[in-house]
Amino acid sequence: MIPKDNRFQSDPDGILADSDHLLDGWQVAAPDPSDRFDVARLTQLLRAHEDAGRGWAGASVDDVLVEVSEQGLRMRENVVVRDPEGTIRAWGSVHDRAAGRMMFVHVVERDLEDKIADSCSRLLFEWAEEQARAVGAARGLETQQIDTGAFAGDQRQADWLSGAGFRKVRSWWQMKRPVEPDEISLVPDPDEWEARGARFRLVDREGGALPDEEDLRAVHDVLEQAFTDHFNSFEETYAEFLHRLREDPGHRWNHWWLAELVDDVPEGLEAPAGRAPAVGALVGTVSESSSGPDASYVSYIGVVDAARGRGVAKGLLNTVIADAARRGRRSVGLEVDADSSTHAHRLYESMGWRTKYVTESWHRHVPVTEPVEESVDE
Template sequence: MIPDESRFEPDPEEIVGEPPAALPDGWVVDSPDPADRVDLARLTQLLRDHERQGRGWAGAGVDDVLVEVSEAGLRTRENVVVRDEAHLARAWGSVHDRAGGRMLFLHVVERGLPDRVARACSDLLVEWAVGQAVAVGSARGLDVQQIDTGAYAGDERQARWLTDAGFTRVRTWWQMSRPVVADEADLVPSIDEWSDRGVRFRQVRRAGDGLPDDSDLRAVHDVLEEAFRDHFNSWEETFDEFLHRLREDPGHRWDHWWLAELEDSDEPVGALVGTVSESGAGSSAPDGSYVSYIGVREAARGRGVAKGLLRTIIADAAGRGRDRVGLEVDADSSTGADGLYTSMGWVTKYVTESWHRDVPVV
């Protein structure tokens, strides 16, 4: 269940106290203000600069920041900023109560700060995140709370800070993309519903008011929970947590959710949740689609379920005039999923890493 109130400590000073001596005079720890346009624009700039340094280009926008700092987002998140003497945010941290035992941590420090100051900002963000891990872990009744953060492969500054702060690099992820052309709109008979080899592929049903069928949504959740049960760092997520989190995504669309069912029994055996990857304000480039989740139940593997779902989102993207479909794959997985993606035209655009630290809850 999604809590009515956040499990986090809202006052950053309760965790970190006085700013470290390495910070210049007048620099303070504070909370961001999503109602302040200057603050919102500054956080967006910090995030975009972080992306540009890490992978070569920026993709984040204001909506991505609002997911973290808006009033709705704060049901499962908390944020902190380090401000200079002019009240400008120079570093930003965000934590997300993702699932029982797993807390995500966003860690962004302004590029170009002097090394000593930048490191002090990083240490402060980590200290705050550890305190939040204790708070959320305690509220969940855990003995240990995992902090899960990330870095772009090759970002030596971030890797050095995380290593020194007690994090361990645990996984590598290929961020892949596949070009889409208009003719691929005919890749499947219909993106609404089609069948192949005894498997039916269809969109999640929606009622007259446009809202999705609850039983279909639960079927998607059940399929994905089962499909990912043995995958790296999989944590059980309730249906309410799952739905709340995916609806927060700025690219969320109900008509980007598909189910795969056995025709002879109507049993759901596969699911794909897609989103829109917008090209950004002012850009003339087409939008793209993104595979947020794809999963197939073990008993149905080898029947072309995953390939059928992927063909469906490719056809859907082509029909919408989009030019690409992106996804993420575990570079260390033994499932061979990367072979399927490569055979269907996906290539790696950049690489990210997962870094973990286990925090005892006292």
């Protein structure tokens, strides 16, 4: 059963049954997350998409389940395009990420002949446009952004996106650095340490319980403040933020850090009574591997303006590297905006990160309501 807070249309056939792009004998429907064949096929399609786009595949069944499981459907909707034999040939997923921003996954089988592939692609775009109108209307918006991506150099995907009215708006460097065992000594203790008036620590947590809510809210608040002026920043509620990050297959509470100022605190920085003001946060995850040591990944790192220039970002990065070293991880990855006004890539490069591949953001803005043509009386 789809939860109440899903704002999408749940019947793909109701959107696409009369589409000019639906081939004779083909069908559109929602995938069945309880059907292992559906999940396996979606995983196969996604891995082939990655392999064609960047040269290797990394997606797993868990990545697919983030999109199609009952929990995922709280904020998502999916459609698959099946050929006359029932085989899934294309898959679309939309994610109500934040007010005004809808993420869109667009995957079409790589071995289809061009004419059929084009039809499948157009079906996915048509479906996504209607879903954008649905979620935008539910949120009371006039315009809904569709945010989707492509691997740099994937010309087939780029051609489809530009043909559907999307515009490439940003490039992202996907960076990685190796981790050496002796780098555990980069910080005194990855769980908690201090330097230059700043304390770096894991979010408070007792046993297997949920972390301290004030700590989790502090992480959310820091990241919201840190990214306010960044590209395509949309306000995300605490509940949306927490739900989304806990969905990540690599989510681990012991990969969430806060940075607090304990000395020389600038005026204007506030904190609950008895607590030091939080000025930085890093949310990490684990990237599991079946062929060798796992890796760590920096999903988010942010520092509020009032604390920049005090080594907070570097301290958080050294902390996650040291933590990876003590866990026997092989590397730490992260993503950086190629056009960032803060030039964050300079810090990452100085600390050993190098670009492994490049992705692109493509946007389209959809009017939530169709314009009404005015009649002219003769």
